[in-house]
Structures are given as C-alpha cells and as structure tokens.
Amino acid sequence: MITLKKLAEQLNVSVSTVSKALNDSSEISQETIIRVKELAKHYNYQPNRIAQSLQKSSTRTIGVIIPNILNRFFAKVLVGIEKEANTLGYNIITCITNETLSKEKESLKLLSNGSVDGFILAASEETQVSKNFDHISLLQSSDLPVVMFDRVIDNVNCDKVVIDDFSALQKATVHLIAKGRKNIAFISNIDDLNVGKSRKQAYKDSILKKYHKVDESLILTIPRKVNSQDRIKAFFKANPHIDGVVSADNTSGTIVLNVAKDLGFKIPEDLSIIGFADEAISNLSVPRLSYISQNAKQIGIAAINLLVDRLNSEEEKKEFTTRVIPYKIKNQESL
Amino acid sequence: MITLKKLAEQLNVSVSTVSKALNDSSEISQETIIRVKELAKHYNYQPNRIAQSLQKSSTRTIGVIIPNILNRFFAKVLVGIEKEANTLGYNIITCITNETLSKEKESLKLLSNGSVDGFILAASEETQVSKNFDHISLLQSSDLPVVMFDRVIDNVNCDKVVIDDFSALQKATVHLIAKGRKNIAFISNIDDLNVGKSRKQAYKDSILKKYHKVDESLILTIPRKVNSQDRIKAFFKANPHIDGVVSADNTSGTIVLNVAKDLGFKIPEDLSIIGFADEAISNLSVPRLSYISQNAKQIGIAAINLLVDRLNSEEEKKEFTTRVIPYKIKNQESL
DNA sequence: TTGAAAGCGCTAACAC
DNA sequence: GTGTTAGCGCTTTCAA
Numbered sequence: 001m002i003t004l005k006k007l008a009e010q011l012n013v014s015v016s017t018v019s020k021a022l023n024d025s026s027e028i029s030q031e032t033i034i035r036v037k038e039l040a041k042h043y044n045y046q047p048n049r050i051a052q053s054l055q056k057s058s059t060r061t062i063g064v065i066i067p068n069i070l071n072r073f074f075a076k077v078l079v080g081i082e083k084e085a086n087t088l089g090y091n092i093i094t095c096i097t098n099e100t101l102s103k104e105k106e107s108l109k110l111l112s113n114g115s116v117d118g119f120i121l122a123a124s125e126e127t128q129v130s131k132n133f134d135h136i137s138l139l140q141s142s143d144l145p146v147v148m149f150d151r152v153i154d155n156v157n158c159d160k161v162v163i164d165d166f167s168a169l170q171k172a173t174v175h176l177i178a179k180g181r182k183n184i185a186f187i188s189n190i191d192d193l194n195v196g197k198s199r200k201q202a203y204k205d206s207i208l209k210k211y212h213k214v215d216e217s218l219i220l221t222i223p224r225k226v227n228s229q230d231r232i233k234a235f236f237k238a239n240p241h242i243d244g245v246v247s248a249d250n251t252s253g254t255i256v257l258n259v260a261k262d263l264g265f266k267i268p269e270d271l272s273i274i275g276f277a278d279e280a281i282s283n284l285s286v287p288r289l290s291y292i293s294q295n296a297k298q299i300g301i302a303a304i305n306l307l308v309d310r311l312n313s314e315e316e317k318k319e320f321t322t323r324v325i326p327y328k329i330k331n332q333e334s335l
Numbered sequence: 336m337i338t339l340k341k342l343a344e345q346l347n348v349s350v351s352t353v354s355k356a357l358n359d360s361s362e363i364s365q366e367t368i369i370r371v372k373e374l375a376k377h378y379n380y381q382p383n384r385i386a387q388s389l390q391k392s393s394t395r396t397i398g399v400i401i402p403n404i405l406n407r408f409f410a411k412v413l414v415g416i417e418k419e420a421n422t423l424g425y426n427i428i429t430c431i432t433n434e435t436l437s438k439e440k441e442s443l444k445l446l447s448n449g450s451v452d453g454f455i456l457a458a459s460e461e462t463q464v465s466k467n468f469d470h471i472s473l474l475q476s477s478d479l480p481v482v483m484f485d486r487v488i489d490n491v492n493c494d495k496v497v498i499d500d501f502s503a504l505q506k507a508t509v510h511l512i513a514k515g516r517k518n519i520a521f522i523s524n525i526d527d528l529n530v531g532k533s534r535k536q537a538y539k540d541s542i543l544k545k546y547h548k549v550d551e552s553l554i555l556t557i558p559r560k561v562n563s564q565d566r567i568k569a570f571f572k573a574n575p576h577i578d579g580v581v582s583a584d585n586t587s588g589t590i591v592l593n594v595a596k597d598l599g600f601k602i603p604e605d606l607s608i609i610g611f612a613d614e615a616i617s618n619l620s621v622p623r624l625s626y627i628s629q630n631a632k633q634i635g636i637a638a639i640n641l642l643v644d645r646l647n648s649e650e651e652k653k654e655f656t657t658r659v660i661p662y663k664i665k666n667q668e669s670l
Numbered sequence: 671t672t673g674a675a676a677g678c679g680c681t682a683a684c685a686c
Numbered sequence: 687g688t689g690t691t692a693g694c695g696c697t698t699t700c701a702a
Contacts, residue, residue: 001392001695003694004695004697005695005696013672014672014673014674015695015697016672016673016674016675016696016697016698017672017673019695020672020697020698023697027671029672032671032672046448047695048389048448048449048694048695048696049448049450050385050394050449050450050694050696051389051449051694051695051697052696052697053385053678053696054386054677054679054694054696055677055695055697055698056678056697057336057679061428069404069413069414070410070411070414072405075404075405075410076405078404078429079431079433082430083431083433086430091428091445092428093396093426093427094413094428095417095421095426096418098414098418109381110426112381113381113382113384114336114381114384114385114679115384115426227618229618229621233621251619254619255618255619258619258620259621262621280405280586283562283590284586284589284590284619284620285619286564286597338678338679339679339680339681348688348689350679350680350681350689351680351681351682351688351690351691352688352689354680354681355681355682355687355688358681363688364687364688367687367688382679382680383680385678385679385680386678386679386694387679387681388694389679389680389694389696390679390680390681390682390693390694391680391694392694392695
C-alpha cells in the first residue's frame with residue numbers, strides 16, 4: 001500500500017507537504033503541488049480511509065439495521081439508502097436481524113465502537129412484540145444518531161420516516177366499498193407489528209363506518225413462517241361469499257388472487273383485491289394485482305438524508321422530526 | 336467515547352497496563368486485571384475498532400458487491416454471507432451496482448483504500464456484456480483477495496463459487512422430456528449473462544439429443560426492464576402447442592404459470608413448468624411452481640469461508656479453487 | 671513555502 | 687508486574 005510517507009521520501013519533501021499538496025493547500029507552491037500530484041497519480045495513491053477516520057473521528061459509514069432483506073420492501077429501502085449514501089459520500093454496513101431482538105442488540109453494540117457515524121434502523125418483530133427498546137434508547141447517550149423507518153417505536157425519541165399506514169388502508173378499504181363490495185376480508189401476516197395493527201384498525205374503522213359492524217370471521221391473520229397458501233385456500237373455502245380482499249402485507253395479495261382464481265372466482269368481477277406491493281409483484285399475477293405502493297426507495301432516501309443532516313448539524317440539538325412519505329394506489333386490474 | 340487513556344487516568348496506571356489487563360495478559364497481576372475490568376465494565380468500554388484496524392492493518396470488514404438486491408437470489412446469498420461473516424467476526428459493507436460497470440468499478444476503487452480486507456463479488460450485467468474486467472484483475476496487485484460467485488468471469492483468476500447451471504438445466508429439460516413433453520419452450524430474461532447462456536445451451540443440447548432438432552421459435556428471451564407478462568402472453572398465443580416450459584430465471588416461471596392458466600391451460604395436465612426459484616416464490620402460484628433451488632444461502636456461506644480462509648492463509652499463494660454448490664429440483668406440482 | 675511535532679486510540683517490543 | 691516508547695497513516699497547528 002502506497003502511503004504519504006513513501007511519496008514524501010521519493011519526492012524528498014516532508015509528509016505534511018505532501019498531505020497539503022494533495023489537498024490543494026494555498027500554503028504550497030503550484031510547482032510542488034503538481035510534482036506531488038503526478039507521483040500520487042502514478043502510484044494510484046488513495047488516502048487510507050481508516051487513518052482518516054481515526055484522525056477525524058468520523059468514519060463516513062452508516063450502520064443499517066434491517067429485519068429481513070428477503071422482504072422486497074426492505075430490500076427497496078436499502079437500495080434507496082445505499083444509492084443516496086454513496087452520493088453523499090457515505091458507505092453503509094448492513095446488518096440483518098432476521099426479526100430477532102438478540103441480533104438487533106448485538107448489531108448495535110458491535111457497530112457502536114467507532115465503526116459507524118450513525119444508524120438507520122427498522123425494529124425487528126421480536127423487538128416490537130417484547131417491547132424491549134433499551135438498546136435503542138441507549139444510543140442516545142453515545143451521540144450516535146439514529147433514524148428509524150417503517151417499524152418505528154413511539155417511545156424512542158429520534159428522527160423517523162414512515163408512511164401513513166392508517167390512511168392507506170382506509171383509502172383502500174373505501175375503494176372496495178365504493179365498488180359495492182359488501183363482504184370485504186382483511187388478510188395479514190404482520191399482525192404482530194405496529195404497522196400491521198394500524199392497518200387492521202383502519203380496515204375495521206372503514207368497514208364499521210359503512211356497514212355498522214365488523215365480521216371478525218372475515219379477518220385472517222397468518223403467523224410468519226406458516227404456509228400462507230394453505231391458510232388462504234381454507235379461508236376462502238370457509239367463506240365463499242367474500243367479494244373483496246384487503247391485504248396488509250407484501251405477499252398475501254398475490255396468493256389470494258391466484259387461490260381465488262383457482263377456486264373459480266372471476267377477478268375483478270367476483271372479487272376485488274388490493275395489497276401492499278410494487279410493480280414487479282403486481283406483474284406476477286393475471287390480472288395484475290392492484291396495490292398500495294409505499295415508495296420504499298423514497299423512504300430510504302429520506303432516512304439517510306435525515307441522518308446526514310443531523311450529523312452535519314452543529315450539535316445544536318435540533319428537534320426530532322418524523323417525515324411521512326406519501327403512498328400511492330396503483331393499477332386497477334384487480335379492483 | 337471512553338478510551339484506554341481515560342481508564343488509565345482514573346486508575347492511575349498506564350495505558351499499556353490497561354490494554355494488557357483487558358486482554359488478560361499474563362504479565363499483569365490478577366488484582367489489577369480485576370480493577371481494570373470492573374471500571375471498563377462500569378463505563379461500558381468498547382475498544383475503538385478504527386484504531387485497532389489502523390494498528391493491525393486489518394479491518395475485519397468485507398466488501399460485498401452485488402448487482403441487484405431485489406433479485407431474491409442475490410438477497411439470499413447476502414443473507415448467507417452476512418450471517419456467516421458475523422460468526423467469523425467480520426462485518427460487511429454492501430455495494431449495489433444496479434447491473435452497471437461504472438458503479439462496480441467505483442465501489443471496488445472506493446473500498447480498496449483500506450476500508451475492507453477483501454471482496455465478494457458477482458459481476459454486473461454490463462461488466463459481463465462489455466467484457467471489461469480490468470478493475471477486477473487489478474485487485475490482484477493490491478493484495479485484496481476476491482471471491483466471485485454466480486456471475487463469475489473465466490478470465491479472472493480468483494476463488495469462485497458457482498452451481499452447475501448446465502447440469503441443472505439439462506436435468507430439468509430431461510425431466511420434461513421424460514413426462515412426454517414434445518414442445519418444450521425455453522424462457523429467459525438473463526440471456527446476456529454467462530449463466531443465462533450456459534442454461535440456454537443446456538436446454539438446446541438436451542432437446543437436440545432427444546428430438547434431433549431445436550425449434551428456435553420456442554425460445555423466448557426477454558430483455559431486462561421489458562414487461563415480461565405481456566411478452567409471455569403474446570408468446571403463448573403465438574405458440575399454443577407448447578406443452579412444457581423451462582424458465583432460466585427467478586421470475587418468469589411464475590408468470591408463465593399464471594398466464595398459461597389464464598389462457599385456459601390446465602397445469603400440469605396440459606403444460607409442465609419448471610423455473611429457478613425458491614419456496615416463497617413457488618408458493619405464489621396455484622399450483623405451486625416446480626423449481627430448481629440454487630441453495631443461495633449456501634453459496635454465500637461458501638464464498639465468505641473461502642475468502643476468510645485466504646485471508647488467514649499465510650500468504651503462501653494457495654491455488655485458487657472453484658466450489659460447486661449442489662442444486663436441487665423441488666416440488667412436483669407444476670411438472 | 672516548507673517542515674517538525676502532536677495526536678486520533680490502540681498494540682507490542684522493550685525497558686525498568 | 688508495570689511503564690515507556692514507537693508506530694499504524696493521516697491532518698493540522700505552529701515554527702522556521
């Protein structure tokens with residue numbers, strides 16, 4: 001590895017001269033600057049990032065803690081974070097908690113030793129269920145800023161990025177009601193999560209408002225890791241009068257569509273379906289699934305920007321903000 | 336941030352004593368070790384990783400360069416890498432090239448400045464198409480080891496992890512032939528890639544061997560970013576005599592199944608389908624898609640192990656190895 | 671215009 | 687058993 005010292009030796013100048021020259025310091029003569037830069041280029045010199053980090057006590061690296069990268073939503077958020085981070089001159093270290101509290105704790109601890117300048121985090125399922133947030137609150141005292149997204153925790157004081165889940169589900173449900181659907185089911189495999197609860201409540205409220213009662217038998221909650229297809233098939237066989245479905249998660253909308261079709265439902269004539277998804281998921285079924293788009297990439301971009309803003313703010317203890325990213329309802333084929 | 340120095344001041348001993356005590360050096364008395372450790376625990380002392388990295392010139396961080404995290408295969412490989420890396424005491428910095436050569440070059444360059452100890456890399460589409468590999472070969476000279484997986488490049492000399500694509504496709508095709516299928520189509524949205532080419536060739540060879548000629552009109556290659564569903568629908572309308580499909584990628588199998596069903600095909604009676612997928616994808620359709628499983632997580636685990644082995648090998652220039660991870664054909668519902 | 675020296679936090683060889 | 691010192695590669699103050 002080529003270092004300042006080696007360049008300095010070759011040029012018969014001091015290390016500090018080389019350093020200054022490479023940084024275009026006004027202290028150094030043009031001539032020297034050129035000589036130094038030429039040699040540096042010749043050896044393809046890159047300043048050692050670790051040394052810079054130590055010196056500046058700033059790593060320009062962000063820790064991103066995510067529950068599950070196989071969930072397209074999180075994968076997309078990560079894409080947004082990574083891309084925007086790069087343009088801002090940051091790298092990201094990714095930790096996947098696999099929805100466990102222990103890995104979440106460990107990841108925060110392991111990276112809180114100078115490895116990163118801050119965190120972007122979506123809480124794991126286990127964290128939300130167990131209501132154990134000390135490891136996150138504790139970060140406040142280490143002056144490592146945190147931005148939470150999607151899986152945010154009310155009790156933790158930090159910048160946050162969310163979508164308005166409640167309103168999205170309300171709008172989707174009202175959509176189906178407007179189509180004249182009377183037996184609208186709600187299907188979710190994220191009933192443990194805050195977002196899941198909020199989405200369910202929005203569904204219930206909308207149904208209640210229109211039909212004055214909620215039929216609990218039309219609510220299907222599927223635990224993670226259980227085979228959704230079998231559950232959904234049984235659910236439809238038991239409730240053949242269903243004429244609308246609102247899905248609260250990323251996968252069950254597609255499965256509902258295909259299962260119902262297999263059972264003889266015409267879509268959208270007999271059954272309207274809407275789920276959380278994106279274009280690629282929508283494209284997997286015939287007809288294409290109508291969906292609520294969460295603008296996942298935007299969420300990621302907003303998160304990293306909030307974080308970097310805070311890193312750059314002169315410690316002046318800005319108020320924490322919560323940014324709400326707009327959602328969109330897209331594609332009418334299954335409505 | 337609490338440092339050795341601060342601990343040393345409080346304890347009225349030297350920094351090196353504290354350092355040695357925390358590392359259980361035999362030079363230090365039990366009594367001191369206990370005193371030091373207690374104070375360290377009290378302050379929740381964590382050694383600064385950046386300082387350690389600088390001192391040891393080893394970061395215990397791996398750069399992972401991936402074309403597209405929204406592709407489930409790569410997401411799964413990443414899960415494998417991340418988990419295994421953590422057990423081995425490594426962090427990973429993830430870069431997503433979005434299938435571009437420029438981002439791939441930039442990522443390698445940016446991380447080759449001491450940020451990481453080595454790389455795990457799957458080449459981008461653009462890299463493979465343009466046959467521009469200098470940025471990868473160049474790493475050899477910087478003693479940063481590389482392990483390539485899946486999208487490997489023959490001309491680059493390094494450790495590699497792959498599956499036997501040729502054999503997998505052969506086996507899948509022969510499977511359909513054995514079911515009596517006579518008009519077997521091949522569908523791929525990865526025709527640009529080496530793996531895509533290899534899979535197509537295996538299909539052709541198998542068909543040729545049995546039926547002595549290949550009907551090129553039964554081969555559908557879809558460029559990335561084009562809407563697969565429309566293409567596949569048109570393809571089936573133009574070729575209603577198709578009775579078998581081998582899909583070379585992660586998504587078209589599901590789309591084929593749903594499109595064909597929508598056009599009136601009974602599956603698997605009228606049409607047998609097999610694709611590259613995993614359980615979750617398979618589960619999205621009715622009947623469930625039969626699939627070739629690439630054991631993506633295993634690929635990731637193998638890659639990080641190869642890399643760490645090389646990092647630990649005493650520079651003795653071990654031969655480069657290529658590990659072939661076994662694939663499996665799973666689920667018979669759509670066959 | 672250039673160089674010497676200190677220091678970021680840590681480890682390790684070498685004194686004492 | 688403990689302390690001193692040097693050094694990892696870099697930036698930056700201060701002196702020349």
